[in-house]
Amino acid sequence: MSAASDLRVDLVIASEGDLPMSGLGKSRSITIDCMRPEWSASRVAKHKPTPDVVIAADDGGVEVAAMASDMLGTPSNSIAAVAATRDKAHMRGLLANSNVAQPEFRLARPGQVAAAASAIGYPCVVKPRGLSASRGVIRVDTVAEADAAETRTRAVIANAGGDSDTTLLVETFVPGPEVAVEGMVLNGELVVLALLDKPDPLDGPFFEETMFVTPSRHDPAIQDEIESVTADAVRAIGLVTGPIHAEVRCGPHGVVLIEIAARSIGGLCGRALSFGLLGESLESVIIRSALGLPGSGLDTAVPATGVLMLPIPRAGTLTSIEGVDNALAVDGVTEFDQTIPNGKTVVPLPEGDRYLGFLFAKAMTPDGVEDALRTAHAALTITIEE
DSSP: OHHHHHTTOOOOEEESSOOTTTOOOGGGEEEOOTTSHHHHHHHHHTOSSOOSOOOOSSGGGHHHHHHHHHHHTOSOOOHHHHHHHHOHHHHHHHHHHTTOOOOOEEEEOTTOHHHHHHHHOSSEEEEOSSOOTTTTOEEEOSHHHHHHHHHHHHHHHHHTTSOTTSOEEEEEOOOSOEEEEEEEEETTEEEEEEEEEOOSOOOSSSOOOOEEEESOOSOHHHHHHHHHHHHHHHHHHTOOSEEEEEEEEEETTEEEEEEEESSOOOTTGGGGOEETTTTEEHHHHHHHHHHTOOOSOSSBSSSEEEEEEEOOOSSEEEEEEEOHHHHHTSTTEEEEEEOSOTTOEEOOTTTOOOOSEEEEEEESSHHHHHHHHHHHHHHOEEEEEO
16 A cells, blocks of 8 residues: 555555455445455456556455456456466476476375375475465375375365365475565566575475575576576466566475466565665555556665564464564664464464564675574564463
8 A cells, every 4th residue: 555655556455354454445445255256356347447457465366356457458467377376286287388497296186195295206295276375285204194294285275265175286395495586577578576585494394484585695596597497487377467476496406496476475575675776665666567657676775685474383372472672673673563463363384374473674784684583583482372
């Protein structure tokens, strides 16, 4: 909302729930249901005044946005391309057809995950086809673990309202550091906005991201390979416009594409990025690009930035997060945002899909950012009652 206000752009928000914080009023909000994308897209397209562009803010809205744009005749990715980013199995197939570097994979029907894992070879990763934020994603090293992971992943799918008997994705676990790619696709070509290192190892059994730091500290040759593999994935899937967020692994045999989404980085993490001489937000860059408005450039505005997502260590009721003042006093730390109120039930991965909060920092170097975030995190005391 602030990005639209800064650009003096009229904003209408389509959401599945109420928007108590918006103050937009009924004329500036639309109730949709992402489980009914055609119906939702029609509501967006029929809104008056007619939207000039439709932009998705999260995974749940990308298909609705593509369908609404198609109805309106406004520039967007094709519905088929966006749908491929929402189905990991379909995405893997398109990447394979274009020889994009990725893990070896199999699809497994009910009761067949262990067989698929054994065919690929351990360790491997069991994934739902459609969920995001690492929900239901589990590393397995043995047949017994594969059987247990199948049961657990199918339960996560059912709890999310999906079909628990659907096929699951089973793919090779690729060891090595993971990097996030934030970019814009302009006329079918990828423009990388930032490479974000993930300093904490993501080796499983679950894959909860905890920290992003940019710019990347990987060798320039590795960074070039990351950008090249991501650009190959953009072309293979058929994305031609708008933001993308990708995850890659720097494995022992080169960079491989783990996932790519037709939207920007999730949660509040986008606050860690700013661009151009005026320090524009990521959201402003996305809106400007969609509307064809001029801007102050796509270079990052500060030398190094980062965000730490507070993981949920165990299930229970969040009682308190203490030490916030001490965390904010750490040199380089700029902001803390608690996103789950005290008194609420919290659920860790692989069933959960939220973080307790976000710490932000900036410094002259990526090392300085990482040090600030770790020091600030250590100053916090999180109490969860079972």
